[in-house]
Amino acid sequence: MTMNRQVLLKSRPVGIPEAGHFEIVERPLPEIADGELLIRNHFLSVDPAMRGWVNDAPNYLPPVAIGEVMRSFAVGRVHASRHPKYREGDLVTGLLGWQEWAVLPAAQIDRKLDDAVFAGLPSSAALGVLGLNGVTAYHALLEIGRPRPGDTVVVSSAAGSVGACVGQIAKIAGCRTIGIAGGARKVELCRQTFGFDDAVDYRDADFPAALKAACGAGVDLYFDNTSGPISDAVYALLRLRARVVVCGTVAYDNWAPPPQGPRIDRRVLVARARVEGFIATDWMHRWDEAVRQLSAWMREGRLTHLEEVLDGIEAAPASIAGLYRGENFGKRVIRLASDT
Amino acid sequence: MTMNRQVLLKSRPVGIPEAGHFEIVERPLPEIADGELLIRNHFLSVDPAMRGWVNDAPNYLPPVAIGEVMRSFAVGRVHASRHPKYREGDLVTGLLGWQEWAVLPAAQIDRKLDDAVFAGLPSSAALGVLGLNGVTAYHALLEIGRPRPGDTVVVSSAAGSVGACVGQIAKIAGCRTIGIAGGARKVELCRQTFGFDDAVDYRDADFPAALKAACGAGVDLYFDNTSGPISDAVYALLRLRARVVVCGTVAYDNWAPPPQGPRIDRRVLVARARVEGFIATDWMHRWDEAVRQLSAWMREGRLTHLEEVLDGIEAAPASIAGLYRGENFGKRVIRLASDT
Numbered sequence: 024m025t026m027n028r029q030v031l032l033k034s035r036p037v038g039i040p041e042a043g044h045f046e047i048v049e050r051p052l053p054e055i056a057d058g059e060l061l062i063r064n065h066f067l068s069v070d071p072a073m074r075g076w077v078n079d080a081p082n083y084l085p086p087v088a089i090g091e092v093m094r095s096f097a098v099g100r101v102h103a104s105r106h107p108k109y110r111e112g113d114l115v116t117g118l119l120g121w122q123e124w125a126v127l128p129a130a131q132i133d134r135k136l137d138d139a140v141f142a143g144l145p146s147s148a149a150l151g152v153l154g155l156n157g158v159t160a161y162h163a164l165l166e167i168g169r170p171r172p173g174d175t176v177v178v179s180s181a182a183g184s185v186g187a188c189v190g191q192i193a194k195i196a197g198c199r200t201i202g203i204a205g206g207a208r209k210v211e212l213c214r215q216t217f218g219f220d221d222a223v224d225y226r227d228a229d230f231p232a233a234l235k236a237a238c239g240a241g242v243d244l245y246f247d248n249t250s251g252p253i254s255d256a257v258y259a260l261l262r263l264r265a266r267v268v269v270c271g272t273v274a275y276d277n278w279a280p281p282p283q284g285p286r287i288d289r290r291v292l293v294a295r296a297r298v299e300g301f302i303a304t305d306w307m308h309r310w311d312e313a314v315r316q317l318s319a320w321m322r323e324g325r326l327t328h329l330e331e332v333l334d335g336i337e338a339a340p341a342s343i344a345g346l347y348r349g350e351n352f353g354k355r356v357i358r359l360a361s362d363t
Numbered sequence: 364m365t366m367n368r369q370v371l372l373k374s375r376p377v378g379i380p381e382a383g384h385f386e387i388v389e390r391p392l393p394e395i396a397d398g399e400l401l402i403r404n405h406f407l408s409v410d411p412a413m414r415g416w417v418n419d420a421p422n423y424l425p426p427v428a429i430g431e432v433m434r435s436f437a438v439g440r441v442h443a444s445r446h447p448k449y450r451e452g453d454l455v456t457g458l459l460g461w462q463e464w465a466v467l468p469a470a471q472i473d474r475k476l477d478d479a480v481f482a483g484l485p486s487s488a489a490l491g492v493l494g495l496n497g498v499t500a501y502h503a504l505l506e507i508g509r510p511r512p513g514d515t516v517v518v519s520s521a522a523g524s525v526g527a528c529v530g531q532i533a534k535i536a537g538c539r540t541i542g543i544a545g546g547a548r549k550v551e552l553c554r555q556t557f558g559f560d561d562a563v564d565y566r567d568a569d570f571p572a573a574l575k576a577a578c579g580a581g582v583d584l585y586f587d588n589t590s591g592p593i594s595d596a597v598y599a600l601l602r603l604r605a606r607v608v609v610c611g612t613v614a615y616d617n618w619a620p621p622p623q624g625p626r627i628d629r630r631v632l633v634a635r636a637r638v639e640g641f642i643a644t645d646w647m648h649r650w651d652e653a654v655r656q657l658s659a660w661m662r663e664g665r666l667t668h669l670e671e672v673l674d675g676i677e678a679a680p681a682s683i684a685g686l687y688r689g690e691n692f693g694k695r696v697i698r699l700a701s702d703t
Contacts, residue, residue: 250628269632281625288590289618292640300632
C-alpha cells in the first residue's frame, strides 16, 4: 500500500503561519474513483498568499479548515487517470495541496502543462514565472499599471518572484525600472540578475532619500507588493497621473484592524493618481496568453527567473514564515520528485 | 473716479485661511487697455479649494502671492470691452478675483455665459451647480466613478455643493444613494432637498454602524470629499470592484505632513477597488457638455441646488474658514450686484 505524507493545518494562526501551525501525517492512498486522478506531486509552491488562506478574515477564498491538507499550488505528473481528458504522464498544475500525492476529481485541476510552452523548461516554472507569479506580474502590470514607454516604474519586493518578473516586463515595455528590496544581496540581484536600472535597500537609514534620487523626476507607476513604510516613501514621489498597482501587502502580518500610516488621499488627489487592487484569480481566462508570452520571452533571453528549491515535504511547515522574514532568494518551491 | 474694493492676501496661512489673512483695500480703477475688459462682479465664489491656493505646498496652481488680489471664481457683467469677442452686457465667468471690479485681458476669461443655457436661471449658478461644482460632480462621478444602475453610492459632504449634485446625478444614473453629512439639518437636506435615499450624520456616536446599516450589502462607489474618519468607515464597507473618487480632503486643514489613519491597501487589494483622484481643471475641454446636461436636468426638475448668499465684499475674508467649520448650507457665494 502506497503511503501519502500530507501537511495538515493544525491550528489557526493570527497573522503569519509558523511551522507549529501545521503537522505532517502519513496516510494510505485511497483508490481513485471514476473521474478522478492520482497525481505524484513534483513541486509544491510556497506563496505569501497562503497566509491569507489560513487566517479567518475576509479574503478571496474561504479559509483552509483545521485538519485539512494545506491548500497550495503544486505541479505533478498524472500517475493514474480515470478521466478521459488526462493520461498517465501528463504534467498538471492546480491546488494539489501540500502532500506527496493528490487524489482529486479532474475538474479540480487548473491545467495541463503545454509541452510546446514548457519544452526545455523545468515544470517548477509552472509555480512561478510560468505560473501564478508570472501571470500576476503580466496582467497586473500591463492591465492595471498600463506602463508607457519612458515611465519610471518602482517595484517593491523587487527581488521576489512577482516583483522580479514585473521589473523585467516593464523594461520590455520601455520603462525605466527601480527595484526596492531588503539587504545588499537582494539589491544586487535586482541590478544584476533581474536587470533593474537601479535598486535601493529599504533597510538603509537614508532609504527615502536614496529612492528619491534614484527616481529622478518622480514615479509614474508603482507596483506594490508590500504596503507600509516602503510605500509611504514611494507615494511621496508619485507624479501626475501615476498608477499604483496594489498586488500584495507583505509588510504586515495582520490587517485586523488595519495598521496605521500616512493618509494617501491628498497625494492621490493632487497627482490624479489611480490606486487599484489586483488579484490574479480574476484573470484566469487570460492565463494561456500570459504564459505563452512569458515563455517566449524566456526563450529569447529577455526574462530570467530564480528559484529557491527546498527539498522534501518536511521543509513545508516553516516555509511560509520564512517568506515574511525575507529569508528567501527567488521563488520558493519544495521539490518532492524530479521531472524526468 | 470709480473706486474698486479688493480683498488682498495679507499673510500666508498654514492650513485654513482665516479672516486675518486678508485685508480689504480700495483703489481707483485703471483705464482698460486694448484687448482688456472691465467687468462688474456680480457674485464671488467661496470654495474649499481656495485653501490650497494660498498655502505654500505642491498644488495644481501656483500659490497666490502676498499682496495679490485673492484668486477666486466670480461671475460678472462686461461693463466696457476693448476686445472684439466681448460686448457690454455679456455675462462672463472666470478667475475674476475677490474684488468689485475686474480689469483683465479677455484671454483670462474662462467663458461667456450662454443665454440659452442660463435662461431663467441666476448667474450665480455659474459658480455652483452650472459651474465648477456641478461640472466637477458630473465628470468626477460619471467618468471616474462610472456608476452602474443598482450601485450603492456613498457621498461625503453630501449636503455640500459638489456632494448634493453628485447624489442627484447618481440617482439619475439609477443608483441607490447614501449621503454623509454633519448635523441633523444637513442630513435632512440630503434626504428632503437633494433626494438621497438615505443619509447619516457623521457626528453621531454610532456613525459607522448607522452607515453600515444604511448601505446594506456594502458600497459600490464612494465619492469622497472629506478623507479622514468618515472615509475610514466607508472603506470598511467597499464591495468587490468598488470605485472611490477622491475629489476633496476637507477633513484636514493641513497635509504637510499627511495625517495618520488606517492603511487602505489590504481593503483595496481584497476588493480589487479602484481609488482615483479628480481635479476639475483636467476636464475643462468638456465643460459645455456638462453645463448643458446639468441645466437641462434643472429645467426638468431633476436637479436642485441650494445657495447661501452672503452680501457685500466685507463677508469675503472670513468666508473660507466658515466652509471648513461646516457652517454653510448650500453653495456659498458673495453677492455684490444683482443680475438685472
